[in-house]
Amino acid sequence: MVLQYPTLMFGASVPFLLILIQVSTCTLEVTGYIGQDVTLPCTYDAQANGILSFCWGHGKVTQFKCNNMILSSYYGDVTFRESSRYQLLSQVTQGNVSLTILNAQRGDAGNYGCRVEIPGWFNDHKINIHLIMEEAGRKVLTRRTTAPQ
Ligand SMILES: *[C@@H]1O[C@H](CO)[C@@H](O)[C@H](O)[C@H]1NC(C)=O
Numbered sequence: 001m002v003l004q005y006p007t008l009m010f011g012a013s014v015p016f017l018l019i020l021i022q023v024s025t026c027t028l029e030v031t032g033y034i035g036q037d038v039t040l041p042c043t044y045d046a047q048a049n050g051i052l053s054f055c056w057g058h059g060k061v062t063q064f065k066c067n068n069m070i071l072s073s074y075y076g077d078v079t080f081r082e083s084s085r086y087q088l089l090s091q092v093t094q095g096n097v098s099l100t101i102l103n104a105q106r107g108d109a110g111n112y113g114c115r116v117e118i119p120g121w122f123n124d125h126k127i128n129i130h131l132i133m134e135e136a137g138r139k140v141l142t143r144r145t146t147a148p149q
Pocket of ligand 1: 039043089090093096098
């Protein structure tokens with residue numbers, strides 16, 4: 001990774017700051033349906049900050065990175081994508097860096113974290129999402145019978 005955080009120089013003030021950071025991280029719950037696409041929301045103020053680097057991880061965000069990275073974008077270019085099922089279908093240039101998982105499956109359930117690298121120390125924008133996967137039920141059955149492969 002290119003990023004190095006000059007945190008160790010902070011000394012005694014670090015634990016205090018870390019407490020503040022943890023309090024400011026929010027967690028959302030999203031429900032997806034097996035076989036359908038599901039979008040995990042993450043947005044930031046691109047008008048104020050411009051196009052920034054961000055990453056998505058499978059697992060909650062840690063203090064300085066995305067856990068178990070599944071996608072990362074470096075100032076507008078996607079530099080890593082674990083699977084083509086992970087897509088950015090929203091208006092990234094307007095700060096909507098929501099992650100869409102195509103053809104979501106039961107195994108996609110779990111925690112995801114979005115981190116947007118807002119310039120400056122200790123102010124990255126972080127969102128944790130808990131994805132719940134459910135059977136699609138009648139909706140999908142109807143589609144299967146009306147649109148055979
Ligand atoms: C971001 O894009 C998704 C669609 O991919 C949309 O559902 C969502 O409302 C958008 N969020 C904002 C804040 O515009």
